[in-house]
Amino acid sequence: MPDAVTELFSAPLTFNWTLSFRCNFSCSHCYSRDESVDELATADILRIVDILVEKQVLFINFGGGEPLIRDDLFEIADYAVGKGLNVSMNSNGWLIDAAVAKRLRASGFHSVGISIDSAEPARHDDFRNRPGSFDRAVAALEHLRKAGVRTTMSSVISRINYCNFRDLLDLARDRRVAQVYLHNFKCSGRGFKNRQDLDLSAEEWKAFYLEALQVKQQTGDLLISFDDPVISSLPGYDEKSLVNGSSCGKLSLHMRPNGDITPCGFIPLVIGNILRDDFETLWYDSPILQKMRNKEASGKCVECGAFEKCLGGCTARAFAVYGDFNQPDPHCWK
């Protein structure tokens, strides 16, 4: 059954692809650290790349777990880039030395994102449960820059950094990072368990976004991105997108290490498996995706003038907290 999304898009533009849930870190906010599934063999992964190319997916972004934990990462990336895909990844940076950075460049990675949660080394290390991880992350940015790889920086906004997010931007500038992603805190996995300690209140989110949007407008030398639909009700938000609300299940899908597809990394509902199921049937007919694409206003969203753009905010958060896609985003301050 076609809906507004599938009328235009015959497949997602992006696959966020968790090749492995394994990681050399154990971070407090990780959505995936407590998960484990069988991982696919290299040959199956290359077969998936072929499927994605055939379906005209444009971007794959490897996340994790730590993508570099898989020793066939370069082989996979070489293959995907050779097939015309635009490949990027997110990493904690620990394993990226000068040689690895050169190898990433040689594989044709379009960009590599490094996660940094605080501009204060001790805070970052504490949050990531790994002494020295800040220095290694910053060094990774430097190795990548020298190797000619476009770098981005990812920071999950939480209690430890929301008051000092400007310091993160300064750090990015200093390291000549092209783009900073200020990710909204998702209540999934460990993030859900540690929610009381890490998440902001709705009013704090509002204050943060008002300030951050202003900073974004005043900033010309650094790209700043948010991925939070709940900000569409704020003054200063002027982004036009071809879809409203969460982009998960519309512009992007997530793949787990065994080929299972979920709408995003933060919604643990499997819509099917890319190797076993017909992709078009999943994309067009999955009841879960259809529900996400056709959200109905409930609670305070019913009367809200921003619903058309916001569509109730982050579907993953509503689902994690209330078990219902249609509930208002728990971060909403309205």
Added chain:
Amino acid sequence: MKNLSRNPDIVWRVEKRREAEIIKALDAGEDVSDKGSVILIVSGMMHQLNLVGGRIWTLCDGQRSLDDLVEALSGEFEVERGELTGDVEAFVDDLLKRGWLKYA
């Protein structure tokens, strides 16, 4: 005459299913000028091109001049030649100004 080519930093795809539906609507006499069939990602922002724009974009492969584009499109769309030339020129000009196309 110089050939036109796309900015290689722009990631794009033709939405084939959508394109087929738009062509069907066009054949039925509907106005399809605001219906997109090609998606472009330019510096992280998403744009769409309509049927004619999308065809022009697809044809700008570095092997064709503006005249070649008009020639190719005149076989696909029933538009008077002078009008088609003007439309193609205006569209290409706009995309050249945006830096999405360049002369190879």
